Amino acid sequence: MNELTVYHFMPDKLNLYSDIGNIIALKQRAKRRNIKLKVVDINQTENVTFDECDIFFIGGGSDREQALATQELTKIKSKLKDAIEDGLPGLTVCGGYQFLGSKYVTPDGTELDGLNILDFYTESKKDRLTGDIVIESDTFGTIVGFENHGGRTYHNFGTLGEVTHGFGNNDDDAKEGIHYKNLLGTYLHGPILPKNHEITDYLLEKACERKGIVFEPKELDNTEEEAAKKVIIERVSQQKK
Ligand code: GLN
Numbered sequence: 022m023n024e025l026t027v028y029h030f031m032p033d034k035l036n037l038y039s040d041i042g043n044i045i046a047l048k049q050r051a052k053r054r055n056i057k058l059k060v061v062d063i064n065q066t067e068n069v070t071f072d073e074c075d076i077f078f079i080g081g082g083s084d085r086e087q088a089l090a091t092q093e094l095t096k097i098k099s100k101l102k103d104a105i106e107d108g109l110p111g112l113t114v115c116g117g118y119q120f121l122g123s124k125y126v127t128p129d130g131t132e133l134d135g136l137n138i139l140d141f142y143t144e145s146k147k148d149r150l151t152g153d154i155v156i157e158s159d160t161f162g163t164i165v166g167f168e169n170h171g172g173r174t175y176h177n178f179g180t181l182g183e184v185t186h187g188f189g190n191n192d193d194d195a196k197e198g199i200h201y202k203n204l205l206g207t208y209l210h211g212p213i214l215p216k217n218h219e220i221t222d223y224l225l226e227k228a229c230e231r232k233g234i235v236f237e238p239k240e241l242d243n244t245e246e247e248a249a250k251k252v253i254i255e256r257v258s259q260q261k262k
Pocket of ligand 1: 116117
């Protein structure tokens, strides 16, 4: 049986609003394509290399946990940067997305260093951006989810798409997340992958391509995933009325 390995970084600190559901979704969709997904939890990064890693995942956390996780990940930041530049597929959520940038400024003005893997930054405010969110994406179609963050992220990289309901990266430009090479960063918790099979498949397909594994069947029966998506879309359209 074909096998892919997911590195799940800092699960002991970064698992807000059931981010772990992303790992379950990856496992399930991989299984339906006869791929065994091996998950390696990494809470200490000493001596970690990316040689065996096919996909990486980092969830979100409170400002405190995010700062502790950043300290730990600083030990491997150049290896993580090289892996991203090399096209390693990865998903990072909220706090895990924010610390890939150069800095995170807390609501009281304290500047915390990010990993500085990509040139962007986040400033947090006391009033939080929360609620259901809907995005129209050229790559993934309609994306739905839930957001809850104080951070406002600013960058000029590609994004996941245009926000049609909710906030996304900030309360300014109606864009959500980041899409750089095969790295995806997002503010969507809830978790994002079970409701958005297109994104789950994207990560798996890119990982298969890199490893020379045939990704099939390409299409799966998405009835349940689409039903979950529809719940959010309908709720949002009720809120608009
Ligand atoms: N630092 C994050 C924020 O902007 C933490 C929240 C999160 O990961 N959801 O609030």
